[in-house]
Amino acid sequence: MTTASPARRRVDAPTWVRRVIPVLVLVALMWATEIVDLVLPLSLDRFGIRPRDLGHLQGIVLSPFLHLGFGHLMANTIVLLVLGSMLALTTRHLWLVTAGVALLGGLGVWLLGGPNTVHIGASGVVYGYAAFLAVYGFVARRIGQALLGVLVIAVYWSMIWGVLPLREGVSWQGHLFGAAAGVAMAMWLGRRDRRNV
Template sequence: MALSTGHLWLATAGIIVLGGLGTWLTGASNSVHIGASGVVYGYAAFLTVYGFAARRLGSALVGLVVMALYWSLLWGVLPFHTGVSWQGHLFGALAGAGLAWWLGRRDRQERLGSRHFVG
């Protein structure tokens, strides 16, 4: 992420805060949500979305490779396995995708200049 986007620290902080907040708000009471898998899901989603939002070929190719190698991560956001924090996975991925969309569009706007930016 650091090499392909330059947003490692901002994305990491955002994924931790937003993914953690979503997990905290929706997690079952008296349950334990521990580990860094929400961050891993956030990173994978970030890398998958960023290149397309920023319209950068190299970053988009990185995203496609991540998606091809880790497509099975999609099953982790669904409540199939008892004892697995699917909420952490889901909200980590949503946070990563949302941050990638926001930062990618912002980077594209800065690269092209505001007068050339369309939606």
């Protein structure tokens, strides 16, 4: 019988670390983009969502990575890390939910956002994650994830004010359509997962 030498033995990261790494990668990309925007005279924020402008459809994909300074980015980073990690650790749907929320929510903003505005930031994704977590467990009929949904609602209930046009310069449309996309993804994936049990 032979065994691998200690130097050649493979050490795997714990499962929870592997599942959270994609969330860290998303946040790192956002920070890298903001640093590049600060250091180089590129004015990247102009690539955000410009409602009903066919020349700026790429903003639907790019807007979550663009922020109005480090204060804006930090506010989104903390909640994104918490909610994204919860999503990654309790489901296998992180990438699908992220893509669905960014695309569906971004499309909603592009179609119905205010004229002559530019929408940037990951808060639509944050709202999508929160809405997904709040709804998914109930639709999938999974008690642990339903309790997590109740916890998310209890902790982040004040986010509801963000979907209303109360503050100048805040993309309430991004919040609203991000949350709606999160609910849509939770309904679709929750029903699918319930059938597959």
